[in-house]
Amino acid sequence: MRHDAEFVVNRFRWGGFGLTVGMDEQGLAEYLVGIGNNPARTRRIFERLRDAHPSDSDDVAFEYVQRAPDRLLRVLKAADPGLIELLVDLMESGYTSRSEREAIERLRSI
Numbered sequence: 001m002r003h004d005a006e007f008v009v010n011r012f013r014w015g016g017f018g019l020t021v022g023m024d025e026q027g028l029a030e031y032l033v034g035i036g037n038n039p040a041r042t043r044r045i046f047e048r049l050r051d052a053h054p055s056d057s058d059d060v061a062f063e064y065v066q067r068a069p070d071r072l073l074r075v076l077k078a079a080d081p082g083l084i085e086l087l088v089d090l091m092e093s094g095y096t097s098r099s100e101r102e103a104i105e106r107l108r109s110i
Contacts, residue, residue: 039079042083062091
């Protein structure tokens with residue numbers, strides 16, 4: 001369990017020698033939605049993305065918010081408001097597109 005987040009992320013990335021050449025952001029986002037109401041595990045995976053794959057973390061966060069139903073986001077927000085803030089922080093890092101701003105507003109409104 002200590003390395004769960006790393007293993008999950010590695011299933012959706014390709015590269016070698018510690019370098020990521022590409023990542024299936026949409027596939028990882030779908031997997032995360034499939035985890036459902038497990039805020040601790042979801043948070044650890046997004047923290048791993050932030051720490052080890054910062055250039056992909058905002059894309060995965062955006063794809064996750066696009067796919068997650070409102071009821072799931074509400075439950076996660078009630079259980080762990082910090083997870084929602086982490087998603088916002090990831091999408092606000094670097095250039096924030098209009099679509100990302102809309103996703104951020106969606107998170108803040110639930």
